[in-house]
Structure formats: structure tokens, C-alpha cells
Amino acid sequence: MNILFWTIQILFVPAVSPLMIGIIRKFKAMFQKRIGASIFQPYKDIIKLLNKDEVISKDASWIFRFAPYIIFCISILIGASIPIFTTSFSGLPTSEIIVVVYTLAIGTFFLALAGMDVGGAFGGFGSSREMTISAFAEGGLIFSLLTIALISGSTNLFNISNNILLIQGKSIISLILAMGGFILILLAETKRFPFDNPSTHLELTMIHEAMTIEHSGKKLALLEWAAANKLAIFSILLINMFFPWGIATNFDILSIMVGFVSLIVKILIVLFGIAFLESTIAKFRFFRLPDLLLDAYIINILAICLIPVL
């Protein structure tokens, strides 16, 4: 039972994340009244890329060659440390809110360095923009997780999820405000509208894509997969931290099934929300983005002040 649980916990996020990207693209295609690729298309993309050869610039150093592995392993590690369909688990050593934030920052660090490594014109400014957004997003991220940590009295992700289930009516406002802040941070960190267009071809509008422009073959596959993992991680955090009703609190087969089904339903709602956002609003001008991120931070400060004193 334990081995099965561990396998599912580790493999769930990387297995499901390309499917999530596929579902978002399908929703967007439906909004545009076309058929679009099948929802399993990202899997085929990744498998094809893993089987291709690579062309690496002669100016690249070991950071360029090694960074995709580091970024991917960080996304797998964090994917295994978040509560997915049950909360009765003490968690990995990295299941703590500050550790999660800074471990994800390791991934951003190496991605930005790999973007600057080959000395192309695009990678440099992609790294610059990515780091600017990420610098402002960290405050909002730590604070939205802090709000629910204070409401639930622990900073371990699994305990938070468990305790939010028992939340009293007085703290609901703080929870909703924190969720609003977290949604803004989710869009920022996973590079979706209004922060970045994930399917753009114009280099001057790219943020995340500009850093992956030089990668090919296996490295590109790992980077694309890691970006999908990050979307999955943030969506599951949004669902299981801020709206965990339905999640299992023990290892009972029935409750795990219920937890699984509720997770799927909630993920679909989140993905539909993201696709809806991408089909109706436009990408914001770059210098308006820090305002949005500071808004996320301020919403969370407000939420903290509104928590009834413990």
C-alpha cells in the first residue's frame, strides 16, 4: 500500500501535466470554433522531442547542458511534495511553504542562467523579464501561502490542507482573499495570460519562450515538460490548499476515490478558467505587470489582517 502510494505521489504530476496543457489548448480551440489538436498531443510532442538529436551552440557551457535536468528534477520533487488526493501523510522534507517557494526559485535561477548562456540576443532579455516578474511574484506567493498557514496553524502543506477542511465561518473572507491573490500568482508563475503568451512567435513579446529558444531535442522536451509540471503544481496547490473539500483525510479506498474524482473535477474547472481568460482578454503591457503582482501582495496583507485573532 505504501509503495503504491509513493509511486502515485511521485508520478502523478509528471504523468498528468501534459494532459492538462492539452486540455487547455482544446478548450481554447473550442472557443475559436476549430477542432484543435487532441488532448494527448503534448505527450506526442514530448516523445518526439526525446527522440530527436540536438544542436548546441559552441558558446554554451556546462550550465546550458545541465540546467534542463536541474529544472526538471525540481519540478518533479515539488510535484511529489504537494497533497494531491489525500492529506494523511507527513509529507516530504520539502513540503513546507518557504521550502517550496525557494526550491521553485532554484528552477527559475537555472532557467534564467541557461537563457543567458549562449549569448544570443533573445535569451538575455528573456532572462531579464523573467527575473523581474519572478522578483515581484515571490512576495505574493509567500504571503498567500502564509495566510492559509496562519489560519490553519502549521506551515506543512499536508497539515494546512487538512486544517482548512475544518475552517470556521469567520476565516472564510481571508481564505477567499488569499485565493484571489494566489490566482494572480499562478498566472504569473506559469506564464499564462495576462503575463505572457505561451504560444507566441514574436520574440519581442516572449518571456518564458525566449529562454528556451536555443534548446532542442531532449533538453527542450525536459523544459516543456517542466513548464507543464509547474502548471500542474500551481493548479493542484490552488485546489488543495484553498478549496480542499473532497480530499481524502485517511487511506480508505472509498475516500481516496472520492478525493481523486473531486480533484479531476476541480482541475477541469481551473483549466477551463485559464482557457477562458486566454480567449477573452489580451496580454498586458509589461510595465503594468508589477502592479498586478503588488496587488496580489496587498490582497494577502489584507487577508492576514482580517484573520480573527487566534
Next chain:
Amino acid sequence: MISNNIDFILLLSIFLLGALLSLIFRRNDRLANYCANGLAIIGSIWGIVLALRHITNGYYTNLSLEIPALRVLSFSIRIDNLSAFFIFIISLITLFASIYAIGYVQHYYKKYCIGTLGFFYNIFILGMLLVVSSSNAVLFLVAWEVMSVASYFLVIYDNNNPKNVKAGLVYLVMTHVATAFIIILFLILFKFTGSFDFEIIKLTQATIPAYIKDIVFVLALIGFGTKAGIIPVHIWLPSAHPAAPSHVSALMSGVMIKTGIFMMIRMFLDILQPVPVWWGYTVLIIGVISSLLGVILALTEHDIKRLLAYHSIENIGIIMLGIGSSLIFSSMNLNSFALVGLIAALFHTLNHAVFKSLLFLCAGSVINKTNTSNMAEYGGIIKYMPLTALFFLVGSMAISALPPFNGFYSEWITFQSLFQGIAVTDITTKILFSLSAGGLAFTGGFALMCFVKVFGITFLARPRSIKINKVKESSFSMLIGMGGFAIISLIFGVYSSFIVKTIKQIVVDMTVFRENVDTNAINLTNSININNNFADVSGIWVFLALSIALVSTVFVFKFIINRKQKIVTGETWDCGTDLTPRMEITSTAFASSMIRILRRVVGPIVTKEVKFDKDNLKYFPKSIQFDFKINDIYGKYIYKPITDSVSWISLLVKRIQGGNTNIYIMYILLVLLIALILLL
């Protein structure tokens, strides 16, 4: 408690010997180098042993020398746990900095006198050791002066460069103004307690009226804060630290500014307790402002050592956050949380010393080989100096608080102490703590961005100037110096809970925690556990988790999937044009989006001058000159008015000295008359 006075005297004499020998042998560069640095290495090893003995075995050093005829000039040295901790920090940094210096100083041979460098270096360390161990205000001031003057001579050592001499002057003036404040501080304490001895002041300080204590607080903050480098008295730091030779910069930035912190902890949390709560608020606010402004100003820099100096200001801000929260909790009688805050501050002091020295030493290696400290001329150095680049990467990850290195754990504890503040206090304090924690979070983000910029522009991509062609890897001793710090950084991160346990033992002894402290607020087995499982992090397990994840990812994807993949070396994709090194990102461009966003804080001045082919038809520009400067806010709005008003007052006062002897005789008569009237 074993009394052990000989050890400390031995320590001081080793450094004194090093200073004298290096002066005696100053004709012979190599001998002076080996004497100075070799004896510094021996001294620092002995210092580490001494400090560890004090902390773990309860040794106790108490030296005092009374001269009954000169009551105020008594001499007393007392090494308790806090002093031993700082002696440990000083010795650890000196050890690797001196190993590094053996190779580094060689590039000053034949240009300057190595003997004087060695002399002032050892005297500087001697001064610092006496500062943290002296228990008497007069001895303290003497040691403080020795430390400041020795470091002044080290700052202006490279005196062919006029900028260094100017930097030294600014440093000398600022540190003496600070010393003036400290002298007034001790004089006030003497007036009210009747003694210069710290222990006696501690015992009698209850008789000092509250408003005097407040004045003492402000004086201490300005005086010790100038040495520590808090905003707004930081202006000497960004010029002085880059001017000194790199191993001295490492010592100044890693250790000397911490002596200011040491005295602040000593004053506020040990000697003057209990304190009003607004002291803690002030320190907290200064901490937030220093950390945020320090890192934002660092982002605008393109000189690598000035940038690192601004990061020192930022980290001092973080340490002040820990001290501030500790002060606030102790004033509210929540002593167990105060413990957490102080442990955070002390751990960050240790960690910052390690990784800042590492960064300065690596920067010194790079500057040594390229003869420039302007980042716009760097690039691609990772191919020529791979080990230096690796150590700089470790330092960058440590200072940006990325696990598994040590910077992360001390920032974690700082966060936890601020979170406890948010959780248990009333609404105004809660908002203050929230803003501080937010400041810390944003500081972490900005620091990460700054170090991506520094590492990327210095070491990655292609060289931006031809100076890089002659670059070779650093010499062996320099590599050992840097490598030692890098490995220590990793070890302090992985074994963070053990180190924090030792710091907790040190801190529990201080006056503020003598009564009613529930030491369960922070529990340490092989993980750091705050407030009965509110938060828990384990250095060892995080490191293991990261390594296992990395090793398995590399194994699966490199060696199992698609083993037959061919990797071809080609060109960078440049849309088909010729890519020159001038098309790479520069440090100004990297930070430009952030500077534009923060323009109200930083105040960039952009001037653009365009020369046209034909002046009446402005169609074809011939040349464009683009100037991007950062406004020097502190110089313009704070220091220039102060210096201008001082000059103006001096000019006014000059009129008293008329030069006419008759006026002087009138002055003497006037004074005699007033004295007669007062006597009657």
C-alpha cells in the same frame, strides 16, 4: 567553568608577531607575504579552537588589569559565549582569506610594499578580536580605533588610483563621526552608572532614567549603525569595500561590519534590558529599509565589487530584522519568540560572513586576471576559470537563499520569527511585521535577480572585450581559499540544525533570557522545529531529497532514454545574421526594466545626445550618445546639505579669529569678567 586566560593572550600575540615580522621583513616581498599570511593562518586556527572550547566546553576567560592610580583606564577582557561566537566568525573568515591572500598578494609584488600590507592586515584582525572581547569602554574605544585606522590604511593601500584615496577619506570621516557618537554614549553611561566597565553598567543600569536610555539608544544606533552600514549612514561602504584588496574586502564586509551588529546586540539585548517597545520598531523599520534599498541599489550597479558591497547592506538589513523582532518580543515579554529572532540574526551573521567572503574572493580572482572591475567588459569567463565560476555559483545560490546552501536556512528562521510576530501580536504590530516579512520576501526576489545578472554577465556567453583573452585560472592557494568557503557554505546548510542548536546554547545565557523563557519555541534534533511543529525544516533531508531527485533525473534521461542521440555543436540561433558580442545582454540592460519600474526610488537620469549628418535636415543621425546614470539620492539630499551647512557655520565662526591682537585681549578680558561674575 574553567578559567583560561593564557589562550586568548596567545591568540593576540600570534597576530602581533605576524604584524611585526612582516614589517621587519618588508624588503623581501615573498618573506613578508608568507610571514603575514602564514601567521594569520596559524592564529586563526588557534582562534577557532579557542572559540569552540569556550562554546562547547564552557571555558571562561576573564582578564583584568587595574591601575589604581588611573581609575578610568582599567583593562578588562571578558569572553562569554557571544564574544566566543564572534571570535569564531572572525577566525574562520581570516583562515580562508589568508590562504587566499598568499596567492592573491603576489600581484602586488614590486608595486607596493607587502610588509605594510601584512602589518596593517594583522593589526586589523587584532583590533577586531579586541573589540569583541573587551569588557571596558576605554579598551573598547582603543580597539575600535585600531580597527578603523588599520582598515583605513588597507583601503588606501592601492593608492595609485585616486578613487581609492577619496574612498578612504570618506570612510575615515564617517567612522570617526560614528566614534564620536560612541564616545558620547559611553560618557553618558559613565555619568549615570559611575563606571566604564560593561558588567558594572549592566548591574546598575536600572537607575538610568528612561529618557536618557532613549538618547543612548539613538546614539548607539547611529554610532554602531555607521560601522554596520545601515541606511542612511551607509555611504562609505560602497566606495571603501571595493577600494581595498579583495581579501581585505572579504574581511571588512564579512566581519568588520558585524562588529557593529555585535555591539548593538550587546547594548540592546544584554546591557540595557528591559527596553521600551519602540526601540524594536525602529530597528525593524531600519532593517526593512536597509534590505530593500540595499538590494535595489545593487541592481543598478555595474562594478562588481560595489554591487557586492550593496548586498552587504542588504544582508545587514536582514540581520536587523532578526534583532528588531527579538527586541519587540522581549519588550512584550514573549521571550521564547525573542529567542527565535536572535538566533535568526546570529545565524545569518555567520552565514553572511561565509558567503560574502566567498563572493568577494571570487570577484577578486576575476579582477586580478582581467584588470578591470567593470562588468560590461566581462563575459565567457566560465570557459577560462571553471573552478572560480563554480565557487561563484555556490556563493550566488547561498546569498539568494536557495536550498541546500546556508543562506536559505538563516532566512528561513528570520521568516519564522516574523511569522510568529504576525500570528501573536495586535493589529498595528501585525501590520508592521507583515510589511517587514513582505520586505524580506521581495528582497529575496530582487537578490535572486541581481545574482542571475552578475553570474550571467560575468561568466556566461561570449567575452565582451579583448581583455578576456589572457585570462587563466586562479592560482592554487586562491582556489583553496574560495573552495574552502564554498564547502563550508554547503556544510552549514546541510547541518544547519546542529549549528542552530549551538547558537541556542549561546543565546540562552544572555540577560534578556534569564527569566521566563520557554526554550521549546525552537527545538532542534536533526531539524529546526519552531513553536511545537508550526514549522519544521531539516537541512539533511532537504539536501538528500534534492540530490536523489537530481541523480535519478540525470540517470534516467541521459543514460536510459535515447542513448543513441547525437549532439552536434553548431551556432547560436541569431535569425541568420552575424552575432557579435555586442548583441548580448549587458548589465545595464538586464536591470533596466526593474529600474524603470522603480524609477521613483532610484531616480535614473537618462540623457541622449544625437548628432546629425546635416544639422538643418535631421534625418540621418551620425552618432548617438546615450547616458544612463543613477541619481545619488543620499549624497544630494542628506550629506551635501550637512556638509554645506558645516562649511557655512565654519565660515561664520572664522570671523571670531580676526587676526587683530586687540580683539584677542578683549576676549580674554570678557572671559575673566564672566568667570568672576559666576564665582560670586
Next chain:
Amino acid sequence: MFQILTKIFKTAGNVTPITKEDLQHTEIIQIGQEINKKVKKLFRGSLAIREVDAGSDNSCEQELVALSNPFYDVERYGIHFVASPKHADMLMVTGPVTRNMAEALRRAYNCTPTPKIVVAVGDDAINGGIYKGSYAILDGVQNVIPVDYSIPGDPPSPKTIMLHILKILGEYDK
């Protein structure tokens, strides 16, 4: 926002279908060596195309852009356009290759990782088309980089281009 939503719900979907009949009537023109069956199978579910404009008059570009619109919707076959040749599997080259673009075209070709397919789209790309013999061009892509297939037409319609790509990959080729 609601105006967009009502518009989306009211518009009928109108995607051009591709039938087996269409595919049987299309002949692909092979210039270089036949592409390996394994390579075709690798790209069958997911093809990344990089479009290189080697000095064309934009007629072929417009048709290629039309491939991604809701009528022709080339994404339903797993084919998508990418921003960098390092991400690409197939290079679609248009234009008669002017002298100034020859080096850029070679660099794009060198940056594309193997296995790759090069397709010359339009009469201009095949042999210079209506510009043949001009001093400014190099008379066709095959004089610069090795071409595997070509799609004739001035310009070929999006449906023709799609049929040719599907035939090259051997889809529906049971």
C-alpha cells in the same frame, strides 16, 4: 466580454475536412532521397514546422498563415509552427532565395536538428518561378540546401499544402 461570448456561441463551426479521397488524388514531388520510414513515423503525430522566407513575395506566406486559421486548422493533425529552427522538424522554405538570404537560409538549415525534412513551397522555391534567371536570386532552394520534397503552385492553396504534408508523413497510408 459578453459580446465575444455570444458571437462564439452563434457562429457555426466550419472546418474544412480532409478525406481519404483527397489524399489519394495528391501526388507528392520528391526531389532528394526518400525520407526514412522511421523518421516519418516519428513525426506522424507531432510535427513542428519552421517557415523560412528566403526573399519571397509573401503569397506563399499568406497561404501558410492561413493554415492555422479555423477553416483549415492544421493543428488537428498535430502540426504546429514554431519560433526557432532549433525546435523544428520540418523547414518550409518559400521564395526564390535572394542572394542576401542565402547565408541566413544555410544557417537556419544548420541549426535544425536531425532528423529533418526540407520542403520547398511554391514554384519560386522550386526553380525560381516567375523570377527565374534574375541577377538577384539563386534560382531555387535546392541550389542552397538539400531539398527533400516540393509543393508546386503559385501559390499553392492551404488545402494543397496540407494534403502534401500529410502525404509526405504517410498519414492515412495504410
